[in-house]
Amino acid sequence: MVFSSLEFIFIFLPVFLIAYSASEKKYRNIVLVVSSIIAGYAVFGVLHLTSILNIALYLAAVFWLLFESCTAPEKRYRCDVIIIASAVAGYVLFHDHGLFKPVPVLIFLLTTGFLLAHAYSSTRIEYQNLVIFTGSVLFYSFGVKKPVYILLFLLTVLLNFIVAQFIENSRYVKKLWLFFGIVFNFWWLIFFKYWTFGTENINNIFHQSLTLKNIILPIGISFYTFQNVSYIIDIYRGKAKAEKNLVNYGAYITMFPQLIAGPIVTFDHVAKELKSRTHTIAQVEDGLKTFTIGLGYKVLIANQIGGLWSDISMIGYESISSRLAWLGIFAYSFQLYFDFCGYSLMAIGLGRVMGFELPKNFDHPYMSLTMTEFWRRWHMTLGSWFKDYIYIPLGGNRKGEGRMVFNMLVVWLFTGLWHGASWNFVLWGLVLFIIIMTEKFWTGKTLNRIKPLGHLYMLIIIPVTWLLFAITDFHELGIYFKRLIPFLPQKTFAIMDKDYAFYWTKYWKYFAAALLFSTRIPEAVYKKIKHSILTAILLILVFCAAVYCMYRGMDDPFMYFRF
Template structure:
């Protein structure tokens, strides 16, 4: 089940909110009990939500096992005098073992067979949905308890609500425990929060259904045609379309998650800050998937030494971070290459090009206009042979095989998709956000968002909705 589905919007969410709102009727004078009841509803409802998406029922038991074990391990870390590091090591290994097994076992076995001429059996292991995200949250929690940055949660329901909270369970934002610890114990619910949450959810729904899904049709069309049969101009249109699709798909999901969290009284962290307006790739990755970037900074980069031990060690630490970033996104060599390319670009900006790009803004924007879609190309195509074909289509003066290509094929697709490019470009800027903040409480904004909601519903009824792209990561 995804947020941009009729079942979620018209069945799951209303039933969940009715159950969640019951304390407003019967427990007005007992806020502590009301909060505990609501946390239980979040925990139970989120496990139910998760069960609609998993391929195997045993994955629900695995999820609950990870919740229980990390809850217990944190108690031992906090209360042990001499074995704290041992318990932390056990907890980290336990969490990452499952992520490695489900996400990387087949990839590792295939490469061992290839490079060492072995014949180990490669099993087709189905990846449990959301495991990359809830693994990172569990690990950050026990590390923060070990660092004494957070106190171990004594209530299993509260911890279960934190890890399983369905708005952020499947695809983030990655929420650290200290960010929501106070709200798990006591939070306020107001009509204003519900209204703000519904508005944010609707904006995210519009991003996903009305922009990402629609412009994503161009990338699907190109994939169906075959990369070898498209012109250079259509190839560029396609990779720009993919760039917009990825951004509005994931940003839309994050906004829906933040909106749902606000309805329930939580302030989930912002995950995107107009990254396509960046002047450098360094700035871009401070604005894109910000909670993932913060996680790698706090739990990988800084523990490795950060930039405290000289430039050489800093470069090495950054290399490790970007290798992990690539592999986190997928068990495939194209993601490793993607991470390495980003590392090289960011290091070149730090030591050579960054100052000029930040100072000469038109040059910075032109640079990013080219570099963003080229890096997403490495992200989008997992097969290196197909990747090579597409790259040559982008740069037609490179030597390439002769294929039947309609040189004006881009005209038809530009005519069909230009309005979605225009929307993508506009909503990549701060202009709509600026206008929204100025007119947030006006009747015009309410009517506009109502129109967005029902247009999105119409698209969903017509089958013009797709699963979120980041679910597979």
């Protein structure tokens, strides 16, 4: 399940909001009515589950919750919502996924009992954090669909919660507990993400025949590993206090808006909001607007312009002209930006609906004048993580120029490997390091001073570096590079006459939209008309267009999920 899917927008999100708003009496009726209409449309209009029994059960649940919302005490209404939500989740798990076995049923019943007990005895904020924790685990479960990955995910939450307590309360063995926590977290990341890569290279270099395991990477492991590690390090440094409530910590790590592709959120950023936050109509409205803009970025720009890169991959790199090769890598560059930026905006918007201010992750990076500036604006939370937990602990720029260069090399090699277990990512990180060091010692001041030159430089360097990121096979990568530079010697294959003109005619409108929304112009206009009727109408149209595209099957998975 992903944000840009009909299941998320029309089923998961409405049910989650009904449960989350159960403690907000002034909002829960309107949330219940609107969410029920949306979920009903999905169940009956999209999934066509129109049997008399389904309709009767749906109406009975809605009217019961409406009646209880108006008459029941808050804590009883919470339990009503959990009973309904558990019934829906049980149907999906046991009927749709075939998990009707003694152990899963027992775990499900025990979990439901715990949720009911906690919902009845907890404060309002504790209940809302419980809904976030539980809903996020369900969201993750629907995505990975493997019980072992779900158990591992919950184990990492529990163990890091315990390790943080030991770090804070130990006098002499803080470093030992910190070391244990870091090794535990990174061991699983190394095993799932790099084990096969390492085994392949050992076999090739030392002519061994070690068994290669087909290990599937759990969704989001790179992101939640970094959050867990940042948490225990911050506790060790005294930057944050260890969270004493497991549900609160679970809500922080598992929070579904940022769970599987960021932004990477440090604990101190949300610690206060986990214990006290407000919910207003204005806040919800702003969050939904931000979510819709992100949805439009993903579905209406990234997915559409990404079609050109898919077309080129289907044709074969040997059979495209130089102009089409450049057009293709520009398309990939725009697709990657609007895909990931769109996800981040959707996450920030959903966080705002729940009362959290998640950190900004992009700041118009394609308007940068240098690659150094670009990486201050692109995936900003990842850059901050590497700076705070790798670069500065290594000494930063405090130990001389030579040590600074070495520290930067380490950071960029780690950045490359973090993005993928393949030599092209190592090469990509190394090339970025060379470019950034060249800017620091030679070209940077000139590029920043002469802005047209800086923009022209980035117009070439951005797509070329993304090419290293996009193609994992070095042979295919070499072919594509030769296509970009036509005077290099290369094999000649049949190329469609004026292929670039054909594809430009097909995709030019998406290039125009991508170029416009890469600038600050739309953001400046949006800030001026944000609260107008025109903005509301435009965003409703964007939402409807995105839903239509998803209904037609244009709901590609987010590109950063593979990291």
